[in-house]
Amino acid sequence: DSGVTQTPKHLITATGQRVTLRCSPRSGDLSVYWYQQSLDQGLQFLIQYYNGEERAKGNILERFSAQQFPDLHSELNLSSLELGDSALYFCASSATGGLSGANVLTFGAGSRLTVL
């Protein structure tokens, strides 16, 4: 157990639907990262939050949104789902988010999304 909790572990839904993935960072970590991993695209950086604020953005689609709440948990919302959104979605957390010191990421076990 890495200390980063992701729910749900598996999710099957239909095209056009909307889902929410949840992440609780490791205790004491202020920064949360979201990654998407598919067979053809590899591990893609989506977005980073630090203490509730967006810090860095990657190739996140407009249909996707995320936020980090005051208790530091984060949610990734995926809407108007397409077949190509089927992937493993990872959350990772770090203590400083790259602002100081070494920025070591602790990954969760992932949420596997299947869009039918």
Added chain:
Amino acid sequence: SQQGEEDPQALSIQEGENATMNCSYKTSINNLQWYRQNSGRGLVHLILIRSNEREKHSGRLRVTLDTSKKSSSLLITASRAADTASYFCVNAGGTSYGKLTFGQGTILTVHP
């Protein structure tokens, strides 16, 4: 982008042999990290080497860093079947506040 590019894409060896993976990066470095991913699982941090270090050891892992060539290598000695995984490098730290992008990784297969 602080993406690292791993080489080779795939490596197949026998148990007991050494495995060497390479990483190249383009931007200035604060520290470079290696991660391992077992199939379908989250990445696990293995080792971090700072820009002012040239070599670092952790158990059976040895990492080198050559900032003049913007490259790093990960050596796993006396490999085991349990080392079968994908290995990724990432250039972390610096001024990008953690936009950490991973490459395609090296897929290591260790045959018993």
